[in-house]
Amino acid sequence: MAALPKRIIKETERLIADAVPGISARPHEDNLRYFDVDITGPEQSPFEGGVFKLELFLPEEYPMAPPKVRFLTKIYHPNIDKLGRICLDILKDKWSPALQIRTVLLSIQALLSAPNPDDPLANDVAQHWKDNEPEAIAKAREWTQKYAENLVPPQE
């Protein structure tokens, strides 16, 4: 494997030095391309109070190709499937090398605040969200409490 590109090193340094509130991303010891991420549920959302674990992986072609991100914590959200895969345009066709890990994670956090049930990849969650939003939100809150730790917010 080629030596880690300068970009990744720089990004990692900046992530640690200048962290975004509510988001923590730390590289794995064994594999510096693999990051353990914690995202705090944004306020005013049903995910409030929860801390969600994600994994983020920088493929070989990064930054030409987008990082691969996945939720590890179970979450009830119309754009996140039961495997934790995220439906977000910048992770797919709207990716640009000018984007970085920081911006990706911020976008995901924003996605939590603003679920978009009209996404074609909608599963039953999205349907539920559309049919009966208050109920869906309540369920999301329930799941947050059940699965997302709400004890310790991400530390830096």
Added chain:
Amino acid sequence: MSYDSYDFRNNFYSNAESSTSSSNSSFFDTFIVDDKSNSNFTSDYKLRELQSFIGSEVSLTDLKNLLNASSGDLQKAINSYYDNNMNKENLVMSTPTSLRRNANSTNYHSPDIEVPRKKSRKNVTRDWQRKYIGSIVVSGQSVIEGEQLINLKDKITFESQVYFQKPIRGRKRSKLQSCWQSTVLKFKSANGTQLGVINDNRISFMVSNLLDAGVCEFEGQILLIGNENSDERIEFNDEVFIEMKIYILYAAFSREPIFTISRENNRAISNGPGSVADHKANDRKNAILSMFEQCGMKARQSSVLTQEHKQAGTLDAEKIEEHFQNERWTGFNSASSIQQNFFPNNDEEGGPNMSDQQLNALYEKAQMADMNIPEAEPPAHTFLYNLRRYQKQALHWMLSKETLDPNQTTPTSLHPLWEEYEFPVQMEDMTEDSNSNKFFYFNPYTGELSLDFQKVDQCRGGILADEMGLGKTIEILSLIHSVKYPTIDPDQCDIVDLTDDKPSTSKIRRPVSLSTYEAYPAIKTTLIVCPMSLLSQWRDEVNNVSAQNTMSVEVYYGKRRNWDLKAIRARKVDLPDVLVTTYGVLMSEFSDEENKPATSPLFNVEFLRVVLDEAHSIKSRSTKTAKACYALRAERRWALTGTPIQNRLEDIFSLVHFLRHEPWSNFQFWKKYIQTPFEKKDLRALGVVQGVLEPLVLRRTKNMRDINGQPIIDLPSKDVEIEYLDFSPEEQDIYDSIYTHSKTKFNYFCQAGSILSHYAHIFQLLVRLRQVCDHPILAISKHAVVEDDDEEGINNSAFDEEGNLNIDRLIERFMTNYGERDHSANYQIEMLEKLKYGDDFSSRECPICYDNLVNGVLMPCMHSACRQCIMEYFQSQELLGKSGQCPVCRRGPITENDLLDISKRIDNNNEKITSDASSSANNNNTEFDDDDASLKLSAKLGALLRNLNNLRQENKMTEKCVIFSQFTSMLDLIGDVLTKENFSFVRLDGTQQQSDRERVLRDFKKPGIDIILISLRAGGVGLNLTAASRAFLMDPWWNSSIEDQAIDRVHRIGQKREVRVTRFIIRNSIEEKMLSIQKRKNAIACGLGMSKDELKAHRLEDLRELFS
């Protein structure tokens, strides 16, 4: 009403340095205690001291005010009191604005100069504080309820309150207008309890504004309560009838102009509508008008025009402006700034343009009477030139303009903008002194009130608008020689004895005028303001026409500006007779903010006269330069220009305002009577302008004839010929390929309907075509990617011929492709600026690899990245089937060709970045590979060489030549060719410093140097090239007047030989088409201002014609 502390300094001429008070200073010093400590004690103490000095007839309160006004300075207070007929009322009057304006001028009081007030009779006594104006009956609603609450005949007071409501989102309205204001007028009983409100909006507006402005006082009496109950009981919401007496306050009458509306510092003119002060002033004015109307006050004396205005209800300047603004906004296409750049004639600022026909009509009338002017002789022993006949006529005319016409200064002629009113007499006033003012004066245009009679100001000056090259300079200098000192007779009229040409100092009794702001009277200095390139020319001319030691001239410019105001005041410096400076200097030394008064000597000195050369430089009244010129102080004011009206009617206004030609110099007036009708295509407007201009303007043209039918000036003939040339086959090829390409583009844009917004792009193409006509090499880039896979066979990038980065083409490209203006445009512009000034790009970070830029490139959107990173990205995009785009902003599609190298090029080519908008070619020496055989001559170069060789052989080069071109790169080429052929030449262009240019011009006059290369623009302004008699115009310009100006450099007074001009045009090329467009432009009778659509249509036609 509270009194602001009043600074005496500016109304009383006490000079702290004068000898009379110096002996007192030490005496008083002992009494002056630091005010901060125990101020009460000290002020009492001082009061008593003051009283003991002044006497006990002055009341203590007055003394207190006096002391306060002198800021606690005992000495000053005493001086003030004794120095002048002190009016008690001056203590209480507050006119803060005028003082701020005076803050810069220190006191100057020379014992032998009396200071007459210019325009008014003083009203010395004041024994009233308010005067009754009238009374009206208003109705209001009560807000109280109860018995025995109101007594009829109780005194009522009024108070107004203003409420702001939600802002309205208006288009570009001033902040003040965007809030909805409503006023509530309350009336209260004598002890302060609120009794009710007046609901009538008109009344409440009027009253509250008048109260705010401190103009009036109101007293009321309840007449009647409109309810069925007994008089004793009052219910809520009962209607109450009140008699409201209106008193106008003494304080409302000003000695000096109020707020910011003044004659000299006319903000209402310069800043346009919408400033807070303007609104307040406008409200005040409307309130006063309303009050007069309500009280039935009619003017005793008022000009006819004012009456008309009143009837038409057009005195509200704001409404006029607003209306104007609205009209403007519907038409203005703010989206495309390209239009601004490329439709310079259609500037929305001042309205539609005037056609040439109209201009001529205007001038004609002014010129008619001019043939019969008698002649005047300048003082022969100081003025060395022999004036031509028409110049003597000009001298006579100018002298008569400068002289005050005794007929016009009779005391009874009221200024046409002011009205005279009589104070109504009421019983209460009978106790007043019979001396008290019977009349007052009101200016319904600005809202000013005054107790002083407003005389008409005469404009002592005019516009000398002789055509270029007729010798305006000489004419003005003869005027300066004729009248170096003002002469006064006791009636304050200035009559110059025209036959007496000895300026004798014994005639100086008083300066003609000392402005109330105590500018130092530079009574014999004429200030000349001119463009920078003419500075030395003026100085030299002064020296040339004046006999030894008769006229001193100084140049006020650059680092060696040495007019020290203090030294002048202390009379240590001898003032020159003529002071020359530039518009740039004027502008930079001017400050029009009230808080920062100008400290420059230029504005603190009252000149004998001020002359603006090329006065069309101030045609836009809102520029700082124009404002600076308006602020210059001199009674005699002249404007010199070959073209007083370049494009718009507003150009004239600026001059009229500068000249202080009343009442037309008042903007409201001008607008109402001239500008607005003109825009509405009212033909009478032209007539009015003619009437205004006629007395002011003197214009003669070169081909005019005098009384005897002889031409007024006999210049040698001017022969303009066009030499048609043909391309060589190679040139033809190149031209054709570019032409076809351009045409395709043009058609493409035509179809797309976007032609006018891509005007810049098209223009660029046209420029290249024209360059090819000069020489193909100017238009070809060595590094051009002229390959077939590029859809545009031509290099569309921002590289110019040498593959160097050309900022202006970048800009053009930017504007054409990404013409939408959004906020990211700011980023782009910023980047462009950085590029232009050679920012160091090596320190930037690539957004892809996060490393310093390696082979940095710029994308069209101005974002940067490493070349490799970007290429990699593009490739990955391609694999996904997508086109290249900018990684940062996603703008696209972009190909590799669109990338601009920035890393190394900039450093090497910093100097090579050109800012000459007309030339998209390299400025400095174009480097031609030496392996190219010696430079191939293009058709034009060949023809030029032929002509020059002919001259050399036939005439042994007795004729000097001037070669004009718009493209400095062409001048480079010509220079190379000339050197090779052993011609000696000099060159003048826009990049040279003033001193260099002077040197070049001097060299040209010497024998041995026979050719001068000039860039068309640089040569246009005022240069004197009469040493040459042959001119070559290498390439045509869109506007024939620019070419004419250039030719006039040679064909003007001082030219002794026949002038021959040759224009080179390539047959069957775009140049021929340009010629026909030129002809058409000259012949067009546009009518009273074309609409925007018509103009657009014309542009389109022009372009179509070019590409037909």
